Amino acid sequence: MPLLPEQASSFAGEVDALFFFILGVSGLFAVGIWIALLYFGIRYRRRSDDDRPREIYGSLALELTWTLIPLAIMTVMFVWGAKVFFELNRPPDDAMTVSVVGKRWMWKIQHPTGHREVNELHVPVGRAVRLVITSEDTIHSFFVPAFRIKKDAVPGRYTMAWFRATKVGTYHLFCAEYCGLEHSKMIGWIVVQTPEDYQGWLAGGPRPDSPAAEGEQLFSELICSTCHDPGSSERGPVLTGLFGRTVALASGDTVVADEVYVRESILNPAARVVAGYQPLMPTYQGLVSEEQIITLIAYIESLQVSPSALGRQEAE
């Protein structure tokens, strides 16, 4: 019977250290108060019905002491927790991006190489893995206890999480947000492999197209190129070099063209129109699945021009 979850990610040690720090401090307070309660309760038990203890009104010094000391200790807890949370939400630049789509009641996963899996995620040990998570229906939550990470899969938006596995092994993947009938069967495994085994696993099946290649094919099937390709009608903005850039909008605002913005522009094109264009594009809501949108985004992301971006793609 395990009483401690396995530590299999770079976060596990730090989250546990914080956990045991809070446990130690609060345990000390709890035991102190229990002892005081029992000691006072027994030491000052009523000996005669005529007992009339001396009056004590209170003490400002004591009140300040037991207000300020807990406040100071809790400030330490807060700062430490905020630091851990900050790290949990800041994936390193060299992380490989894996897309995760929750759907009642399965986890659909795609690797940067295009490999797809369901309810299983193979990852190489030691490599930072960034998860881009969404849902096709209701809210789910991607929870790996051994990694100490959890992130909701929210329909209509992307959430991010990341981890760096530190130990080869197989670990539970749970859905942690109630999603209906088979919620407790929306589970799977994270398989952490040595880099060699991971390469072997990738080479095992037929070699799939990369997400960007899938997206490129879809891009032409949906004839997006009519408006978006250089030299086309150009009723829509040309997408080369778009991803990650700050875009000026017709409303006068600006927006960074990230996953969230690109997704929104596919499903709800009129929401944030680029300056200089008319809101002519029809919605693709219902015509493309969440997974297809992710490949379209991967394709648009691949349309880079800067040498640094090219270098990054080759590295992947």
Added chain:
Amino acid sequence: MMTTQAPTLPEKHYLNAGYGWRSWLLTTDHKRIAVLYLISITAMFALGSFYAALVRWNLLVPDGSHMSAETYNKAFTAHGVIMVFFFLIPSIPATLGNFLIPLMIGARDLAFPRINLLSWYIYVFGAAITLYALLAGGLDTGWTFYTPYSTVYAQSNVVIAVVGVFVTGFSSILTGLNFIVTIHTMRAPGMTWFRMPLFVWAHYATSIIQVLGTPVVAVTILLVALERIFHFGFFDPNRGGDPILFQHLFWFYSHPAVYIMILPAMGVISELITCFSRKRIFGYSFIAMSSLAIAVIGFLVWAHHMYVSGMAVYSAMVFSALTYLVAVPSAIKTFNWTATLYKGSVQWDTPMIYVFCFIGLFLIGGLTGLFLGNLGTDVHLTDTYFIVAHFHYIMVGGAIMGYLGGLHFWWPKITGRRYLEAWGKVSSLLIFVGFNLTFFPQFFLGYVGMPRRYHVYPEEFQVLNVLSTAGATILGFGYLFPFSYLTYSVFKGRPAGNNPWKAKGLEWTTTSPPPAHNFDETPTVTEEAYDYATPPKEKSALV
């Protein structure tokens, strides 16, 4: 010691002021309405416990072979909905608060006696609607009604259940309003704000939350019903809505609702701990003001339920900091209660045993909140059994222990009779043991990673689940005892006399049970609360 005559019941009191069902169902006496509430919430508690038993029975085995997933999902939903909206929220305010606030401040009734009766009818009406939804087909959304599951995907009676909860909310609003007006306008001569019992202060703070918070959740769940029926796009992303918006609105009330449950229990503890240690409360004004601080800061912490929902890192930090801030007033109360015992004269009667249970368990509940308010550890712990254990330590270990302590303490005042003290002590012990065995293993369960609301679970979690179910069995039997001996005492208990605990406070200066009009003459208050240095004046039990 002088020998005292055995007490007798007064000739006329509120219980025999009228007979027949009309005298109860059309009463405007706050004491009788409190009794009506007591009976209603006890029935709801029994039903909620039945569903808890189903949940624990299912979790005895990892493979879900005891019932279908559908039955299990409906069982935990029914348990949550009934216990939160129909037991815990009304529990202490509607029964003890209703009965005692006018007595404690020297008033003849609440400010609006008819509205008080109306609020009970609204409660019963709302409960009937929700019970219909739960029994005729059931509800499987969890008590939190998260969207878009509740508005788009759930196949169960969401609309009817939501309407029932919506209706019941008005009962809570009206009770809160009634208390606020009563406390402001109907205090007896000499009953200044800072002479009020802390029980009244706690209810004042609670009432503010009820009046300000309940309308928000009422509107929110109404939007759920509207989206479900008319497909408005409030929360459904496929219609341009935002599912996270629901969580913000829902927790804006439902986090303060936790304080609706715990603040009145804290008020009870302050009354009991002073009486059974014969001491003035340590730091009266700090306890009174900490109730208000909890009510105010409690409105600013709601998004700590949503750290993993993808909210911005910096807003999560703000909510985490505010969450730690709201822990301070609870800590202040705990330290002051403990200090009250110092050099007191401590009597270990049943109500006092519940006080020890309350402080000991509320401490665990509160301190485990530090793990969940913390951004670093909450990510791992949220939506696991750790959080289930945490809030049961607050709501059962805290609120229900406080409720039981208060019920035992004021039972002689409410019924005019004594329960059997030995039975009281034995069952409080049983409840304490059963409670801890049920919920303590769940902290481990959550830390190793078992998510909540799981119908089936990996086998390595079974041992802890078996322990928890064993504890729940003991706890269930533990609750049957007070139900039995308290009911028995209504008919067969020996008369209690006006002030069996030799307690201070205006409610103990009138007869037990009190007359329909509470006091023969309006009392004048000349001393501060909890003036235990002078013994209470003996008033003749004869009228």
